[in-house]
Amino acid sequence: MTVSARALAAGHGGRPRGPAAIRRPAAADAGLIFLIVLTTATAAAPLLGRYDPTAMNKNAVLALPSWLHLLGTDQFGRDILSRVLYGGRIALAVGIGATAIAALCGVPLGLWTGFRGGVADAAVMRAVDTLLAIPAVLLAMALVAAIGPGSVNAGVAIAIVGLPQFARIARAGVLTQRRMEYVEASVASGARDARIVFRTILPNILSPVFVQIPIGVARAILLEASLSFLGLGTQPPQASWGLMISESREYLYAAPWYGIVPGAAIALTVLALNHVADRARRWWRTERS
Amino acid sequence: MAAGGLGRYLARRAAEAGLTLLLTSVPVFAMVAALPGDPAQVILGDRGTPDQLRALRAYLGLDRPLPVQYAEWIARLAHGDLGHSLINDVPVAGIVGRALPLTLQVSAWAFAVVVVIAFPAGVFAATRPRSAGAAALRWYHGWALAVPVFWLGVLLSWYFGVVLRWLPPSGFVPFGDSPVGWARSLVLPGITLGLGIGSVMARVVEACLADVLSNDYVRTARAKGLPGRAVVWRHALGNALIPIVTVLGIQAGFFIGGAVITEAVFAIPGLGSTLWRSILTRDYLVTQSVILVGIAGFVVINLCTDALYGLLDPRVRYQ
Numbered sequence: 083m084t085v086s087a088r089a090l091a092a093g094h095g096g097r098p099r100g101p102a103a104i105r106r107p108a109a110a111d112a113g114l115i116f117l118i119v120l121t122t123a124t125a126a127a128p129l130l131g132r133y134d135p136t137a138m139n140k141n142a143v144l145a146l147p148s149w150l151h152l153l154g155t156d157q158f159g160r161d162i163l164s165r166v167l168y169g170g171r172i173a174l175a176v177g178i179g180a181t182a183i184a185a186l187c188g189v190p191l192g193l194w195t196g197f198r199g200g201v202a203d204a205a206v207m208r209a210v211d212t213l214l215a216i217p218a219v220l221l222a223m224a225l226v227a228a229i230g231p232g233s234v235n236a237g238v239a240i241a242i243v244g245l246p247q248f249a250r251i252a253r254a255g256v257l258t259q260r261r262m263e264y265v266e267a268s269v270a271s272g273a274r275d276a277r278i279v280f281r282t283i284l285p286n287i288l289s290p291v292f293v294q295i296p297i298g299v300a301r302a303i304l305l306e307a308s309l310s311f312l313g314l315g316t317q318p319p320q321a322s323w324g325l326m327i328s329e330s331r332e333y334l335y336a337a338p339w340y341g342i343v344p345g346a347a348i349a350l351t352v353l354a355l356n357h358v359a360d361r362a363r364r365w366w367r368t369e370r371s
Numbered sequence: 372m373a374a375g376g377l378g379r380y381l382a383r384r385a386a387e388a389g390l391t392l393l394l395t396s397v398p399v400f401a402m403v404a405a406l407p408g409d410p411a412q413v414i415l416g417d418r419g420t421p422d423q424l425r426a427l428r429a430y431l432g433l434d435r436p437l438p439v440q441y442a443e444w445i446a447r448l449a450h451g452d453l454g455h456s457l458i459n460d461v462p463v464a465g466i467v468g469r470a471l472p473l474t475l476q477v478s479a480w481a482f483a484v485v486v487v488i489a490f491p492a493g494v495f496a497a498t499r500p501r502s503a504g505a506a507a508l509r510w511y512h513g514w515a516l517a518v519p520v521f522w523l524g525v526l527l528s529w530y531f532g533v534v535l536r537w538l539p540p541s542g543f544v545p546f547g548d549s550p551v552g553w554a555r556s557l558v559l560p561g562i563t564l565g566l567g568i569g570s571v572m573a574r575v576v577e578a579c580l581a582d583v584l585s586n587d588y589v590r591t592a593r594a595k596g597l598p599g600r601a602v603v604w605r606h607a608l609g610n611a612l613i614p615i616v617t618v619l620g621i622q623a624g625f626f627i628g629g630a631v632i633t634e635a636v637f638a639i640p641g642l643g644s645t646l647w648r649s650i651l652t653r654d655y656l657v658t659q660s661v662i663l664v665g666i667a668g669f670v671v672i673n674l675c676t677d678a679l680y681g682l683l684d685p686r687v688r689y690q
Contacts, residue, residue, distance in 0.1 A: 212394045219628025220646075220665045227650040227658055228402040304519055308632055311521045312647055327522055334529040341529070345522035353517035 113357030120351060124170035131164030136319040144337050153343055156326075157333055158319075165321035166343055172322050173351065176237040176306040181298035183241035188248030189291055190280075196253035197260055197279045207253065210246040218243050222305050226314045233306075233322070236315040240302045251294055255287030293362045300355035307348050323348050377682070384677045388670045395666045396448075400441050403659045453660040458652055463660045466645060471664065473543060474630055474641035477564065480557045481626065481633075484565025485572055492569075493576025494603060497584060508573070515570035520629045524563035524636035531559060541638040556639075564633045568622050575618045579611035586610075613683050620676030627665050 123130055133151075139159030147154045153162040192210075195203040213221065225239035259265060260283065268278045309315030310324030318325060323344040330341035419427070428434050432443055447454070453463035492512075496505040532540025538559055544552035583589065584607055592602045631643030638644070642661055649657035 208394065212391065212398065215391050215395050215669065216398070216662075216666050217624035217627040217669055219631055220662055223631070223646065223650060224399065224402050224658070224662050227655075300517075307519055308521060311519075312632070312635055313651060324519075324521070327519075327525055331525055331529075334525070335533055338529075341522075341525055345519065345526070348519050348522065349514065349517045352519075353513055356513065356517060 113354035116354040124167055124174060127167035127171060131167045133161035133164040135165045135168040135321040144333060153339060154337055156340055162340060165326060166347060169321040169323045169326060172233055172316055173303050176233060177299040177303040180237045180240040180302040181244060181295060184244035185248045188245040189252040192249035192252030193256050193279050196256035210249050213246045222309060226309060231314045231317055233316045236306050236309045240305045244298050251290050256283055259283045259286050289366045293366050296355045296359040300352045303351060381678055384674055388674045392667055392670050399659055399662050400444060403655050404437055454656040456654050456657050458654045463657050466657060467660060467664055470642045470645045473639055477560050477639060477641060478630055480561030481564035484561050485569040488569030489572035489576050492573040496577040497580035498603060512570040512574055515567050520563060521632045521636055524633055527559045527563055543639045560633050560637045564629045568625055571622060575615055579614050580607060583607045583611045616676050616679050620673045623669050623672040627669055
């Protein structure tokens with residue numbers, strides 16, 4: 083059996099053939115375009131949204147979509163379009179920020195311990211495996227319980243949840259690369275370990291890290307939305323997609339778009355990131371072969 | 372020798388599982404120990420005098436060094452003593468004991484949904500990879516993986532529970548009260564929890580089966596004139612089960628996390644809801660114990676998949 087468990091879990095042990103092979107690059111391009119549009123829209127939230135996302139209007143409670151409020155209003159008269167755009171800011175900020183922290187901490191950790199080996203490597207990897215043994219949502223909830231709710235704390239918790247994956251990927255890369263002749267040449271030339279690891283080996287193991295980044299961002303966005311839905315992430319009256327879905331439950335019968343739009347935003351963003359990750363993974367396979 | 376090899380393999384896996392559980396107890400204990408505030412103050416509230424607070428801290432062991440507190444906590448856990456709730460002084464073991472069966476029932480229904488989706492969809496896509504049906508399935512799986520579990524639950528609850536009124540939008544009916552009511556109360560939670568994981572497993576089944584179907588012995592079976600269904604279900608799927616079982620064990624973590632969210636959406640008083648409420652009410656001992664039970668569940672599931680792995684693949688037993 084040649085298919086790795088990770089490739090299977092990602093669903094790409096099989097090769098796309100026929101129409102699927104032609105369609106995949108287009109899906110990845112559509113995903114990238116959506117992400118660019120989303121990032122631009124959330125950055126321009128003050129222009130596109132027109133309203134303060136926390137501004138209440140008791141005269142426009144659960145208003146239907148109209149020219150004044152393109153997606154209507156919620157139970158406090160707050161403009162839903164503005165809240166979706168500002169919620170997107172939090173989703174992208176937490177998603178990208180948490181993943182960046184996880185990568186910036188996890189990759190050097192995995193690189194260094196993998197290169198040095200020995201007791202330090204065994205101890206760190208045992209700690210990493212311990213964190214990986216805890217289901218992600220449980221670990222995130224436990225961390226938020228310890229450090230308190232809020233967008234920033236949720237981001238920190240999600241970064242800690244994502245860190246072991248990057249450490250493992252970096253370590254796997256360095257274990258392969260350190261047997262290569264160019265590394266042996268660096269060692270023989272008297273280069274210090276830090277230079278070998280970060281100047282010589284690191285550029286050659288970045289590809290799998292780049293593949294993991296969109297996966298990590300998608301996972302972080304889902305986790306942030308889940309924590310916010312449970313009241314453990316972004317706190318009211320701030321706007322968050324997960325929080326909006328939680329608040330919309332009582333009003334879906336009167337205003338179904340209130341709960342549908344933020345959920346669709348999460349799904350489309352995660353789908354786009356998954357397509358980009360697919361493209362990156364296919365590119366990496368091509369590079370390796 | 373075969374039985375002895377399998378026994379040694381399982382014993383080794385069980386020892387590793389025990390070590391993993393012990394190691395994960397350290398961050399769980401540390402996270403709760405790092406919580407701001409004084410548990411003795413939480414229990415006594417504003418009524419406690421300084422002497423009472425000191426006595427209660429000594430009684431709870433909070434005045435001892437952290438490693439000693441950890442060792443005492445592990446010793447109590449080994450005897451099944453999970454402590455008492457800070458909110459209502461109810462034994463945590465009782466809270467967990469009442470909640471765990473509900474979570475297991477929701478998970479069982481979700482597992483059934485996973486199996487119903489994964490094997491038919493995976494076998495179809497592997498045996499007809501160029502068909503429009505396979506392309507449609509891949510498109511569907513992409514969406515199923517992207518949809519947040521809680522959003523799916525909210526929409527299903529609203530549409531089937533409130534709009535159509537076919538099923539209860541929330542709540543749990545014990546089997547003893549009404550078997551039909553019990554089944555109806557678990558359909559939507561089961562679909563919510565199982566849909567996404569079902570798509571993950573469908574892609575895994577497709578990939579593994581496609582790999583196995585390219586082997587020579589499968590070509591031989593077809594050349595001998597065996598019908599396609601026999602080739603797939605009798606000869607190919609058995610060998611494809613080994614990595615499928617492995618990935619299913621990995622997915623157990625998503626199962627457990629998804630159960631927390633699903634129970635919150637459908638107001639089912641299982642472990643997930645218990646954990647959620649305990650965090651909101653700062654009932655830290657309950658939080659600690661439920662997280663540990665969740666981790667133990669994940670470890671046990673992976674131990675079971677390891678055992679199944681050893682049964683499915685004789686080569687594993689002799690390593």
